[in-house]
Amino acid sequence: MKKVLVVLAFGIALASCNNSQTSDNQSAVSDSTAVDTVVVPQKDSLSVYLPDIKASLPEAQTVEVKDDPVFFKTKSYKAIPLQTVLDQFLPAYKSLDIKQTQIVFECEDGYNPSMSLEKVLSKKSYLAISDVEAPKGQEWINPKKGDHEMKIAPFYVVYTDVPAKDVTYKWPYNLVKISLSAASKELAVLFPKEDDTQVKGFELFKVNCLTCHSLNKVGGKMGPELNYPKSVTEYWQIDQIKQFVKAPTSFRNECKMPAVTHLSDKELDEIVNYLKYMAKHKV
Known part of the structure; x- marks a missing residue:
């Protein structure tokens, strides 16, 4: 993508x-x-x-x-x-x-x-x-x-x-x-300053998701915004988010998002946990 x-x-x-x-x-x-x-x-x-x-x-x-x-x-x-x-x-x-x-x-x-x-x-x-x-x-x-x-x-x-x-x-x-x-000023609103345990999820999200999806209105426009005004974690069940990422076309007909197969379940959990954290840090 x-x-x-x-x-x-x-x-x-x-x-x-x-x-x-x-x-x-x-x-x-x-x-x-x-x-x-x-x-x-x-x-x-x-x-x-x-x-x-x-x-x-x-x-x-x-x-x-x-x-x-x-x-x-x-x-x-x-x-x-x-x-x-x-x-x-x-x-x-x-x-x-x-x-x-x-x-x-x-x-x-x-x-x-x-x-x-x-x-x-x-x-x-x-x-x-x-x-x-x-x-x-x-x-x-x-x-x-x-x-x-x-x-x-x-x-x-x-x-x-x-x-x-x-x-x-x-x-x-x-x-x-x-x-x-520079990746400083606007990406700063995405960095989990208050929780070091979310840094790995932030890095994984930035590498694998931010090019197509925005978060707090920072990022790509190919896919939907994932945090503002509502986080995707606030209206989708967590297990459904992970299943969708793995096989988007099993959820949506002619979905343009490619299946993400290179991330492990642990890495997907890191990303989802970061998104849950960011749901409380909207800008």
């Missing part, structure tokens, strides 16, 4: 807390919560709307992805190194501490994954602009997931040195915007 996770202002000290892509076999690792002071660039320099710069992008090269997690096979794309895109269109990142900076990917369908900028740049990451195998006159092939056709355009982030089974890396497609943000 993708759009507008709130882009945070950098007029604050950077801190990072760290996402089926809960959908399509993706998630992310938790980042540090340490705070660091950095040079503060102008807010407008921290995001770029990709369709607006398409004509200005540098020449793309052909790259091969051995095991694409969206198409489940070897794929070739016309793509540009992601660092080259950042160098040209988001140069302000060079004045930031990349260890304390999040890169946020905003997709048309509401999926909104984020990762540590340092983690993304540590691999051979690319902004794919077209599918080499697409029919003449087309830029992309859209795969099907059940009866649903997945829209890949206009952009897709891929890696040539990350195995598909490594779910700590995000592969956002249908991508329209890239932003740089």
